[in-house]
Amino acid sequence: MLIPFSMKNCFQLLCNCQIPAAGFKKTVKNGLILQSVSNDVYQNLAVEDWIHDHMNLEGKPVLFFWRNSPSVVIGRHQNPWQECNLNLMREEGIKLARRRSGGGTVYHDMGNINLTFFTTKKKYDRMENLKLIVRALNAVQPQLDVQATKRFDLLLDGQFKISGTASKIGRTTAYHHCTLLCSTDGTFLSSLLKSPYQGIRSNATASIPSLVKNLLEKDPTLTCEVLMNAVATEYAAYHQIDNHIHLINPKDETLFPGINSKAKELQTWEWIYGKTPKFSINTSFHVLYEQSHLEIKVFIDIKNGRIEICNIEAPDHWLPLEIRDKLNSSLIGSKFCPTETTMLTNILLRTCPQDHKLNSKWNILCEKIKGIM
Amino acid sequence: MAAVRMLRTWSRNAGKLICVRYFQTCGNVHVLKPNYVCFFGYPSFKYSHPHHFLKTTAALRGQVVQFKLSDIGEGIREVTVKEWYVKEGDTVSQFDSICEVQSDKASVTITSRYDGVIKKLYYNLDDIAYVGKPLVDIETEALKDSEEDVVETPAVSHDEHTHQEIKGRKTLATPAVRRLAMENNIKLSEVVGSGKDGRILKEDILNYLEKQTGAILPPSPKVEIMPPPPKPKDMTVPILVSKPPVFTGKDKTEPIKGFQKAMVKTMSAALKIPHFGYCDEIDLTELVKLREELKPIAFARGIKLSFMPFFLKAASLGLLQFPILNASVDENCQNITYKASHNIGIAMDTEQGLIVPNVKNVQICSIFDIATELNRLQKLGSVGQLGTTDLTGGTFTLSNIGSAIPRFNQKGEVYKAQIMNVSWSADHRVIDGATMSRFSNLWKSYLENPAFMLLDLK
Numbered sequence: 041m042l043i044p045f046s047m048k049n050c051f052q053l054l055c056n057c058q059i060p061a062a063g064f065k066k067t068v069k070n071g072l073i074l075q076s077v078s079n080d081v082y083q084n085l086a087v088e089d090w091i092h093d094h095m096n097l098e099g100k101p102v103l104f105f106w107r108n109s110p111s112v113v114i115g116r117h118q119n120p121w122q123e124c125n126l127n128l129m130r131e132e133g134i135k136l137a138r139r140r141s142g143g144g145t146v147y148h149d150m151g152n153i154n155l156t157f158f159t160t161k162k163k164y165d166r167m168e169n170l171k172l173i174v175r176a177l178n179a180v181q182p183q184l185d186v187q188a189t190k191r192f193d194l195l196l197d198g199q200f201k202i203s204g205t206a207s208k209i210g211r212t213t214a215y216h217h218c219t220l221l222c223s224t225d226g227t228f229l230s231s232l233l234k235s236p237y238q239g240i241r242s243n244a245t246a247s248i249p250s251l252v253k254n255l256l257e258k259d260p261t262l263t264c265e266v267l268m269n270a271v272a273t274e275y276a277a278y279h280q281i282d283n284h285i286h287l288i289n290p291k292d293e294t295l296f297p298g299i300n301s302k303a304k305e306l307q308t309w310e311w312i313y314g315k316t317p318k319f320s321i322n323t324s325f326h327v328l329y330e331q332s333h334l335e336i337k338v339f340i341d342i343k344n345g346r347i348e349i350c351n352i353e354a355p356d357h358w359l360p361l362e363i364r365d366k367l368n369s370s371l372i373g374s375k376f377c378p379t380e381t382t383m384l385t386n387i388l389l390r391t392c393p394q395d396h397k398l399n400s401k402w403n404i405l406c407e408k409i410k411g412i413m
Numbered sequence: 414m415a416a417v418r419m420l421r422t423w424s425r426n427a428g429k430l431i432c433v434r435y436f437q438t439c440g441n442v443h444v445l446k447p448n449y450v451c452f453f454g455y456p457s458f459k460y461s462h463p464h465h466f467l468k469t470t471a472a473l474r475g476q477v478v479q480f481k482l483s484d485i486g487e488g489i490r491e492v493t494v495k496e497w498y499v500k501e502g503d504t505v506s507q508f509d510s511i512c513e514v515q516s517d518k519a520s521v522t523i524t525s526r527y528d529g530v531i532k533k534l535y536y537n538l539d540d541i542a543y544v545g546k547p548l549v550d551i552e553t554e555a556l557k558d559s560e561e562d563v564v565e566t567p568a569v570s571h572d573e574h575t576h577q578e579i580k581g582r583k584t585l586a587t588p589a590v591r592r593l594a595m596e597n598n599i600k601l602s603e604v605v606g607s608g609k610d611g612r613i614l615k616e617d618i619l620n621y622l623e624k625q626t627g628a629i630l631p632p633s634p635k636v637e638i639m640p641p642p643p644k645p646k647d648m649t650v651p652i653l654v655s656k657p658p659v660f661t662g663k664d665k666t667e668p669i670k671g672f673q674k675a676m677v678k679t680m681s682a683a684l685k686i687p688h689f690g691y692c693d694e695i696d697l698t699e700l701v702k703l704r705e706e707l708k709p710i711a712f713a714r715g716i717k718l719s720f721m722p723f724f725l726k727a728a729s730l731g732l733l734q735f736p737i738l739n740a741s742v743d744e745n746c747q748n749i750t751y752k753a754s755h756n757i758g759i760a761m762d763t764e765q766g767l768i769v770p771n772v773k774n775v776q777i778c779s780i781f782d783i784a785t786e787l788n789r790l791q792k793l794g795s796v797g798q799l800g801t802t803d804l805t806g807g808t809f810t811l812s813n814i815g816s817a818i819p820r821f822n823q824k825g826e827v828y829k830a831q832i833m834n835v836s837w838s839a840d841h842r843v844i845d846g847a848t849m850s851r852f853s854n855l856w857k858s859y860l861e862n863p864a865f866m867l868l869d870l871k
Contacts, residue, residue: 116513116520117495130798142520164486192518209485209521211508243539245515317495317538379797383768386804394741403801 070100071281073272074288081111081137081148083290086303088208088215089140090296091158097213102158103275105268105285108148111135112232115143115206119244119316121237121376127411128232138312141217143206144247147232151223151254153264155271157216164214166192166205173203173220176274180266181259193250194218200253220271222264223256237412239323239338244316309375313345320349325408329401334358336408342376352409359401363392367405378410475553477532480511482548485521491543492516494536499549503531506589508615511549514542528587529553554587586613593618691849695857697831703863711784721759722783723866724811727859729755729775730869732809735852739808742843749843758807759787761794770799771807776871 194203276283341349492514533550606613711718758771
């Protein structure tokens with residue numbers, strides 16, 4: 041049941057509920073089911089941050105449903121260059137987000153449901169949440185063979201992954217979120233989550249690719265709406281609360297004071313790319329120039345998303361040493377980003393002698409380098 | 414946490430009451446020099462703290478505590494350290510984030526249990542850390558007064574805030590908590606402390622703020638259960654003078670990196686060339702009318718028509734009359750090259766900063782061709798996908814700002830005119846002021862009377 045509801049009263053009731061002193065014991069069950077009206081991955085992640093930071097979840101767990109327009113979401117300690125095809129994402133206008141929880145990379149679109157279970161740190165229990173989802177699915181479709189694995193995945197028919205899990209644990213609160221594949225574009229998913237970048241050496245958390253399947257393919261009655269309602273019903277029954285899904289707007293500052301700045305932070309380059317653990321690239325590419333083949337070797341170390349060490353080696357007869365050295369030294373400190381590199385190399389070109397041949401070599405080299413960013 | 418107990422003894426000295434602090438650790442009593450004297454019954458007494466107090470506070474150092482990695486839940490015994498938020502020597506407050514660890518898809522933020530200074534980190538990045546084993550060493554603060562705050566700020570201004578006597582004692586709060594209170598213009602005397610000995614904690618400030626703003630902030634579980642300490646009967650109300658906020662920011666020096674470094678190089682090179690500027694105002698009223706007429710036709714062809722195509726074409730026509738403006742000199746000023754192509758650049762403001770893509774060969778483009786090309790460049794520019802060819806090879810650049818202001822027409826009536834300010838800058842070694850102004854006037858005449866463009870259109 042979806043009821044647009046003024047959340048102000050409801051939230052204040054939950055958040056400002058002060059337990060009177062002198063041994064009052066809470067026996068009344070409480071809890072909340074929310075659904076976001078936004079499909080913006082950054083805003084929805086900001087809601088998670090906000091609830092995690094500001095809500096008192098003692099005896100009041102929260103379930104949050106959200107869906108995003110096409111986006112790739114990497115885990116807190118992952119390397120986007122290693123996990124997905126950034127060039128393809130830029131071409132197709134797919135957003136990249138880094139969440140605060142751990143785990144691997146996922147592709148979200150409107151055919152994927154995200155569920156977040158918020159509890160106190162003490163009540164954090166991922167398996168319990170997954171069992172709840174399985175019960176909900178079986179309530180709608182008793183024949184469905186869905187099992188939770190030890191790695192907290194949900195498998196359909198023992199082999200297809202329909203859900204992946206990640207979580208965030210703070211000082212007093214925690215959340216466990218997971219996906220639920222309903223009707224996602226599987227082909228697109230595969231191409232986006234395949235990194236074309238070679239020679240990356242990194243200690244970042246690596247994703248484990250799995251064979252996936254949509255629940256809708258298995259059973260056409262299992263739409264996103266049906267699934268969300270099923271899980272909400274099971275959650276309400278389990279926590280003995282009203283089966284009401286409250287719609288919330290992640291942009292509402294009166295409901296969530298300070299949320300817009302949380303959303304903004306999630307979109308900064310420093311968060312998305314800058315938080316990548318230190319890594320290095322050791323690769324080479326071949327260039328065809330006037331019927332001769334050249335090999336250009338690249339050794340780059342990147343820390344906080346910026347180039348720390350840069351060694352691009354091109355044959356001396358092709359590109360003068362000073363030009364090559366100028367390029368290497370200028371790239372140090374620069375963001376490992378094609379746009380910034382374009383601007384940098386164009387500015388540098390103006391300080392080089394205006395030689396048509398040199399210009400074209402420079403352009404070829406720079407295009408190749410940007411291709412690995 | 415090591416047992417740290419404070420004893421206060423009283424002694425009479427020359428008619429005044431002096432409070433001397435003793436410091437007891439693990440059974441040994443160290444008698445230390447008093448670092449302050451408090452005078453009772455003088456609530457408005459203002460005390461000045463010169464900087465030299467820093468030396469004596471060093472003698473009051475607290476205990477070094479081993480902060481162990483606490484239980485994370487779900488029977489997790491080991492985690493990987495992924496990011497440190499602090500380094501050795503940093504000061505932390507209770508609840509500040511210390512590090513981020515990961516265990517089996519869970520990212521965990523470890524927060525400090527104590528106030529103090531980080532003395533040692535037990536793990537490097539990507540090391541495995543064990544629950545129950547030491548994570549960091551923290552040197553906890555003794556419950557000092559706020560003298561050590563006086564490092565950056567002039568002594569006098571700190572007094573009112575720090576020497577507040579409630580309940581006949583100093584307000585107890587750590588420097589971090591005092592800073593938080595100061596930033597929010599909160600009088601410590603009005604905040605009820607819920608910590609030991611009525612100490613004001615960070616949460617007390619947050620609760621106070623919540624009551625003030627009515628914001629939905631978390632009441633900490635601790636505060637919910639504990640009733641506030643009772644106020645004493647003989648509370649002396651301090652006289653607080655409001656003072657201007659004190660700026661304690663520090664200058665930050667960092668090396669110029671990457672993109673900025675390259676900019677410095679080219680700009681310094683550019684500075685060696687003598688430049689001069691020339692400004693003018695263009696009345697766009699006629700052009701606005703023309704554009705209104707042509708906009709729907711362009712739209713029907715799938716193109717957004719702005720003013721830029723007209724500016725570019727007019728500039729190109731002008732360059733045909735004054736080819737020297739589309740030329741470049743070599744480094745030694747020996748040779749001048751008159752470029753055949755009019756590759757006119759337009760400055761674009763993007764997230765990455767200012768970029769200047771150019772439209773190639775404007776001299777052979779129609780206004781519609783230019784508009785199409787600009788649409789393409791703008792679309793690529795907005796997603797950061799401009800290619801090298803688009804960004805190089807420019808021979809001439811335009812950037813503009815516009816506004817609508819009142820003007821008088823021939824009849825002396827006031828009408829709203831669209832006025833645009835334009836400024837040109839040229840290399841004075843090759844271009845003289847007269848040539849520049851003639852070009853600008855020609856350009857201006859094309860735009861103020863678009864029909865003129867038709868006459869010279871190539």
